[in-house]
Amino acid sequence: MRIALVFLLAVSLGAQTRQRKAHEHGSAKVNIAFESVKSAPKGVIEFEAPAESITGFEHEAKSAADKAKQTAALTTLKARFAEMVVFPAAAACKITNKSAKVEAEDHGHDKKSKTKQEQHSEVHAEFDVQCAKPLTGAVLTFGFAKVFPKIHDADVALIAGDLQLSVEVKTGKETLRIEAK
Amino acid sequence: MVLLSLAYHSLKNRKLTTTLTVFSIALSIALLIGVENVRVGARQSFEGTISQTDLIVGARGGSLQLLLYSVFRIGQATNNITYESYLKFKNHPAVEWTIPYSLGDSHRGFRVVGTDENFYKHLRYRRDRSLSFASGHEPRGVFDVALGADVARALNYKTGDKVVITHGVASAAGRGIQDHNDKPFTVCGVLNKTSTPVDRSLYIQLEGISAVHIDWADGAPPMPGEEVPAEKITKDTVKIDQITSFLLRNKRRIDTLRVQREINTFSEEPLQAILPGVTLQELWRTIGYAEDALTVVTFFVIVVGLLGMLVSLYTSLNERRREMAILRAIGAGPGKIISLLVFESFLLTVAGCVLGVGLIYGASFLFQPVVEEHFGLYIPVQAPTPTGLIYLGAVLAASLLIGFIPAWKAYRNTLSDGLTPKL
Incomplete structure (x- = not known):
């Protein structure tokens, strides 16, 4: 009886955690947060995109060629992020990478299933941003496709003090003005 | 010239x-x-419907749906969240305050919202406007109810009037599933008009929501003779075990992304945290x-x-x-x-x-x-x-x-x- 209960509990817990995150190739997500836009604003940026849009594949990099490709893509992401999220030059912002990695979605192991499970992986990166000048009224521009042509659209959300703004970048011409609408 | x-x-x-x-x-x-x-x-x-709230948290589902039922009182939640999970984030070191919402009951077409004192203390709209009372005070007892300005005006209620809430969402004529006739509420205050959805709801304490359902079993009203009289119900005798959603404010804005990630990846319960400002803009783009x-x-x-x-x-x-x-x-x-x-x-x-x-x-x-x-x-x-x-x-x-x-x-x-x- 006790074994049956433990089994039921395990099954129910398993059912709860068995969830799939939405995964859309070509779509990136960027969250930017500043405590305040006054004086010398300091903030964080989170970047998330399907690995396919950054490295070109989503399977585990096992071969030397795949590993090299993945490393090169992550190096590009770290080095050229300031071209993807562009702060106005007048604000003199410096973007520093904190982390960048490829994370595979954990599908668990279904040994009974003979069908091959689809594998997804995502690139997650975090950056610090430090600006020398206030960002009030600053206009952010975006160049995702210039650096990674496979990124076709990006949802950008920005928190700046009590301001919460968003823009969907599709053509690359969209901007985000940091001021109350 | x-x-x-x-x-x-x-x-x-x-x-x-x-x-x-x-x-x-x-x-x-x-x-x-x-x-x-x-x-x-x-x-x-x-966009000023809700201000100074960093995150809205509810059961995992659509972000627009969460915004609609939490802020605009439109539609229903697909799931509730456990009070235990709520307390976990209420007491999170990065969190300054939370406002819980418990929805599901109504009164003559207006939604009844179970909440706590933080609602009256911390809720802001149009940047920095806070709630205030035109008459009376916020609910203090289990069976106290505060009215939004439109509710008071439409139903011509005033402080001291008795209000019977209905289980589920009733029509304007008052036809709902079941009236909680045995546990009437007393109007303790009327809020000043805000021109936001706040005006169109009635507000009781979280314990009030639990109190009217204290003797219900399996979603059905009590059998005759099994009712728990209102006089015997106090805050100590009711147990809150679930809420519908909650608003959250962090001590520092910069922590918002981190707390949002923690909520969205919370392993004990499938929760979802949304940025209200961002979702409001998404909604505006939809109905633009x-x-x-x-x-x-x-x-x-x-x-x-x-x-x-x-x-x-x-x-x-x-x-x-x-x-x-x-x-x-x-x-x-x-x-x-x-x-x-x-x-x-x-x-x-x-x-x-x-x-x-x-x-x-x-x-x-x-x-x-x-x-x-x-x-x-x-x-x-x-x-x-x-x-x-x-x-x-x-x-x-x-x-x-x-x-x-x-x-x-x-x-x-x-x-x-x-x-x-x-x-």
């Missing part, structure tokens, strides 16, 4: 036509700026066709206003053929004639713009409270928006262009009329 003097005296000589033309332009401009102000006001009202419609209306208002001016100037030319002929006779060249008329149309438009802007701001100032009271639309009296200024500039530029049409006609007339125009 001569041109100004000539234009002024000429316009003064035709007081009635001039006044009517200026007034017609002023009405168009007032409508133009008014429509723009309504467009901006509607957007600001919408109304804004586009207003922009189209604005465009037609400009066209009609300018055409009105053109018609007015053009028709007045007939009565001015002698004036033009004399001007030509005393040596005014074609350039002077054309300049005079173009300048006149510009002057008329400037006067119309000034009068129109004055009219709409005067009206906005006078009628703002009435519009807010009756339509729930808060239109701030503020300086013209950049778009509004662009519209004004475009109208002035268009008036110069339009002025050329009667000017050219006047010049042509002077050639054919000579000094004896046939009037």
Whole structure:
């Protein structure tokens, strides 16, 4: 009886955690947060995109060629992020990478299933941003496709003090003005 | 200077036509700026529905759905969240405050919201406005209920009245699944109007929601004789085990992304945290066709206003053929004639713009409270928006262009009329 209960509990817990995150190739997500836009604003940026849009594949990099490709893509992401999220030059912002990695979605192991499970992986990166000048009224521009042509659209959300703004970048011409609408 | 003097005296000589033309332009401009102000006001009202809240948290599902039932009281949650999970994030070191919402009951078509004292203390709208009471105070007892301003007005309730809430969402006529007749609430206060969805709900304590269902079993009301009388229910005897959603404010804004990630990846329960400002903008983009419609209306208002001016100037030319002929006779060249008329149309438009802007701001100032009271639309009296200024500039530029049409006609007339125009 006790074994049956433990089994039921395990099954129910398993059912709860068995969830799939939405995964859309070509779509990136960027969250930017500043405590305040006054004086010398300091903030964080989170970047998330399907690995396919950054490295070109989503399977585990096992071969030397795949590993090299993945490393090169992550190096590009770290080095050229300031071209993807562009702060106005007048604000003199410096973007520093904190982390960048490829994370595979954990599908668990279904040994009974003979069908091959689809594998997804995502690139997650975090950056610090430090600006020398206030960002009030600053206009952010975006160049995702210039650096990674496979990124076709990006949802950008920005928190700046009590301001919460968003823009969907599709053509690359969209901007985000940091001021109350 | 001569041109100004000539234009002024000429316009003064035709007081009635001039006044009517200026007034017609002023009405168009007032409508133009008014429509723009309504467009901006509607957007600001919408986006200001909730302020100073970093995250809205509910059961995992759609972000718009979570926003709709938590802020606008539209639709239902797919799932509730456990009180235990709520307490976990309420006591999170990065969190400053939380406001819990428990939904599901109603009263004569208005939603009943279970919440706590933080709702009255911390909820902000339109940047920094807080809730206040027109009469009475916030609920303190299990069976106290505070009313939104629209609820009190629509149902003509006042402090001390008894209110029976209905299980589930009842129609305006009061037909719901089951009335909680045995546990009536007493109105303890009426909130001041906010022109937000807050006005259209009744507010009780979280314990109140649990209290009315204390003797229910398996979603059904108690059998006769198994009811728990209201007198025996105190805050200590009821247990809150679930809520619908909660608002969350962090101590530091910069922690918002981190806390959001923690909530979205919370392993004990599938939760979802959304940025309300961002989701409000998404929703506005979804329903933004109304804004586009207003922009189209604005465009037609400009066209009609300018055409009105053109018609007015053009028709007045007939009565001015002698004036033009004399001007030509005393040596005014074609350039002077054309300049005079173009300048006149510009002057008329400037006067119309000034009068129109004055009219709409005067009206906005006078009628703002009435519009807010009756339509729930808060239109701030503020300086013209950049778009509004662009519209004004475009109208002035268009008036110069339009002025050329009667000017050219006047010049042509002077050639054919000579000094004896046939009037």
